[in-house]
Amino acid sequence: MSKIFNVAVVGCGIGRSHIVEGYLPNADKFKVKLLCDLNAERMGAVADEFAITRRIASFDEALAMDDIDIIDICTPPGLHFPMVMAALKAGKHVICEKPLVGSLAQVDAVMEQEKASKGMLMPVFQYRFGNGIEQAKAIIDAGIAGKPFMGTVETLWRRDAPYYAVPWRGKWATELGGVLMGHAIHPHDLFTYLMGDIERVFGRVATRVNPIEVEDTISASLQMKNGALASLTATLGSADDTTRIRLAFENVTFESDHAAYNPGEKLWKIQPRNPETAAKIDALLKDWQHVPSRFQTQMARFHDALTGTGPLPVTSADSRRSLELVTAFYHSSATNEDVVLPIGPGHPLYESWVPAQFRAA
Known part of the structure; x- marks a missing residue:
């Protein structure tokens, strides 16, 4: 027992x-x-x-x-x-x-x-847990996918005024950020979980949808440490809620199920580029055991x-990687510059990315 x-x-x-x-x-x-x-x-x-x-x-x-x-x-x-x-x-x-x-x-x-x-x-x-993500991760970790080429992440969700009626939402002091922190943080973590570490970030943040302090729309161009390129986009002004992740590797292209809040529950689209790769994937997954999604696993x-x-x-190092991307987004948007990762104590936003006027005295 x-x-x-x-x-x-x-x-x-x-x-x-x-x-x-x-x-x-x-x-x-x-x-x-x-x-x-x-x-x-x-x-x-x-x-x-x-x-x-x-x-x-x-x-x-x-x-x-x-x-x-x-x-x-x-x-x-x-x-x-x-x-x-x-x-x-x-x-x-x-x-x-x-x-x-x-x-x-x-x-x-x-x-x-x-x-x-x-x-x-x-x-x-x-969001890391479930059949779709676990199968993609298994194929990548087995070396079957090959060299990563390109990835895209779209977090297109809807948040209207009633969502911000909860007093702590939409405020720097309590939410610590907007769509980067409370929404896209999940798909962005999935992306790095599957594609590896980020080397450079050029990002933009904006507040376009709701009258709030924090951002609700973002876009970025990334260069990964393994040489792959990627784009990240998110908004809280979509008509519906959709999360879409598409990853192109040398031998396989993966595309997530588009469920906004449980992208790992259902199987992802796995497209091998040739019959040899398809055979390897079939052999790897032939005895697949169901993986419950989200909190259960x-x-x-x-x-x-x-x-x-x-x-x-999930480790604190995983959280650090996630917050490093958030820090890079805010700094790049403010300076119009690429941000090179990793970010250490000498960086201007290391202590806080919250604008000075919203920080506690």
Whole structure:
């Protein structure tokens, strides 16, 4: 029988999805014993729905509970850094929603704290999991795809005024960014997960759709470290919600299922360039085992990591790569220059990409 880890879910918005998609299907691995939220009405509704009796408003109280193994942080982005640091210092295992933190300086501080903490940290990138993505990744990792040539990512979603009625959305201090941070961050992570590290970024950001502080439309041209070229586009002004990823390799072209919020659930279009490649792909995938999508597989693999039977499915280094792209986007748009990665402490936006007038005093 596998070890069951006791979880405190902090924040009952996206936290409810963690319960439904992640913890309930993995009931032999996790038990949600505590909810923590400042909104008592929302917390009560979620707690009643899942028969969770322990309900508190104090994050510090959650950290002090000896029977809680995992702190699952599902709060607005501006709160992530202090909460992650406090949970690691308290010796807890930590799950944290995207974005992990709000700057490269903060993610580097988190990575240093990880070295001194007994707990394990897993950032959330649930879009990585599912049959479509896993098959593409397997073909690439097996060397069948060959040299990468080109990739495109389109994150065309719709967000209207009611979305921004939630007080923390659309504001630099609490959301830490716009479409780059809350929406396209997922497809962009999928892109680098499959295509590798970025070397240069020329990006543009704009606010064109809604009267908000942060950006809602972006475009970039990338050069990858492996020599491939790529383009990234995103807007929150689309008539519908579509996520499209297309990757051209020497021997194979991949195209995602266009589902906006679960691009890995269904099989992707896999187009081999010749019969020899098709035969290799068929042989690789002939005994394919179904991979549940999103939180179900990410949480199951986190359990593997906690019990020493598998690697951590998403790491703080993955989050750093994601936030490095965000930093490069903002800097390139402001300076009209290419940004060379990696970005270190000497960079003007290393401490924060938030415009000075919106930073806390």
